[in-house]
Amino acid sequence: MKECTAQFDSVVTENESLRGMVHHLKETQGQLLRSEKLASIGRLSAGIAHEINNPVGFVSSNSTTLLGYISRIKEILKMYRTGIRKEIIEKREKQLKIEFILDDIDKLIMENIEGLARITTIVNNLKKFAHDSQSGEFINADINEGIRSVLVLVKNESKYYADIITDFGDIGQIPCTISELNQTFLNIIMNAIQAIKEQERKEKGLITIKTWKDDAWAYVAVTDDGPGIPGEIRKKIFSPFFTTKPEGTGTGLGLNICYEIVVDKHGGDIQIDSRPGAGTTFTVKLPRTRGE
Numbered sequence: 685m686k687e688c689t690a691q692f693d694s695v696v697t698e699n700e701s702l703r704g705m706v707h708h709l710k711e712t713q714g715q716l717l718r719s720e721k722l723a724s725i726g727r728l729s730a731g732i733a734h735e736i737n738n739p740v741g742f743v744s745s746n747s748t749t750l751l752g753y754i755s756r757i758k759e760i761l762k763m764y765r766t767g768i769r770k771e772i773i774e775k776r777e778k779q780l781k782i783e784f785i786l787d788d789i790d791k792l793i794m795e796n797i798e799g800l801a802r803i804t805t806i807v808n809n810l811k812k813f814a815h816d817s818q819s820g821e822f823i824n825a826d827i828n829e830g831i832r833s834v835l836v837l838v839k840n841e842s843k844y845y846a847d848i849i850t851d852f853g854d855i856g857q858i859p860c861t862i863s864e865l866n867q868t869f870l871n872i873i874m875n876a877i878q879a880i881k882e883q884e885r886k887e888k889g890l891i892t893i894k895t896w897k898d899d900a901w902a903y904v905a906v907t908d909d910g911p912g913i914p915g916e917i918r919k920k921i922f923s924p925f926f927t928t929k930p931e932g933t934g935t936g937l938g939l940n941i942c943y944e945i946v947v948d949k950h951g952g953d954i955q956i957d958s959r960p961g962a963g964t965t966f967t968v969k970l971p972r973t974r975g976e
């Protein structure tokens with residue numbers, strides 16, 4: 685009997701320590717998720733800064749030019765108000781190139797409006813990307829919209845290496861943690877861009893993003909015409925820290941995090957279809973309703 689109790693006690697202690705370990709693992713997993721998210725935002729931020737810098741540059745230079753134009757127009761206006769002879773004013777108008785200025789003002793203001801709109805789009809997409817990032821709760825969200833925001837953010841990474849075309853189906857909203865799904869789409873799309881980039885080919889590659897639905901599921905397929913994934917590597921790509929990228933480039937956590945988000949958290953699936961030499965398709969499958 686004593687033996688039995690001792691055995692029972694040791695099972696209980698073992699159970700407790702296992703529970704402790706699981707809890708610890710869950711916490712570590714959470715930390716990894718957060719740090720991978722930060723890392724990918726870090727990787728993107730240089731590109732985003734560049735995207736914002738360009739319009740900021742010309743909006744500010746246009747504004748300086750406009751200030752100069754306005755001071756010339758003010759000078760002419762003042763001459764008209766003081767009743768100076770018309771011929772003299774006209775001569776001064778020629779010197780100050782007022783005719784040209786009046787044309788150019790419209791152009792510069794239109795350019796500024798367009799530049800500011802570009803900045804607004806980038807900022808809005810950043811906000812959308814980070815949406816709900818803290819709570820991690822399920823909300824109904826449009827994943828096409830999420831992918832669109834990711835595409836704005838990766839534009840600077842992709843533009844030299846690949847054209848990206850989209851074929852969005854009408855999938856409506858699905859219950860999800862949208863910022864985590866955005867993170868998933870970002871990781872998969874970045875992998876496709878990086879795979880094409882590594883090939884150092886002459887022409888740009890092609891990435892196609894297609895979404896559709898059936899009764900129970902919403903699907904997102906990301907297809908690239910990159911190098912493909914050899915069979916023996918395909919088995920490992922969802923493992924944490926598995927990477928074929930040079931040290932310091934990839935952490936090997938991208939797809940592991942995607943798996944965690946899509947399969948464990950959403951009850952979905954990620955399928956890979958890859959032909960070495962021809963390209964890869966990652967298909968993310970997500971339930972359109974949430975089971976209990």
Ligand SMILES: Nc1ncnc2c1ncn2[C@@H]1O[C@H](COP(=O)(O)OP(=O)(O)OP(=O)(O)O)[C@@H](O)[C@H]1O
Binds near residue numbers: 913926935
């Ligand atoms: N579209 C793809 N084409 C070819 N190989 C791919 C593709 N997507 C993933 N892989 C392979 O899977 C590996 C693991 O991908 P994963 O996203 O998990 O890590 P990583 O991209 O290497 O690093 P990280 O995403 O953490 O920066 C990659 O190193 C690459 O070998």
Ligand SMILES: [Mg+2]
Binds near residue numbers: 874934939
């Ligand atoms: Mg990756």
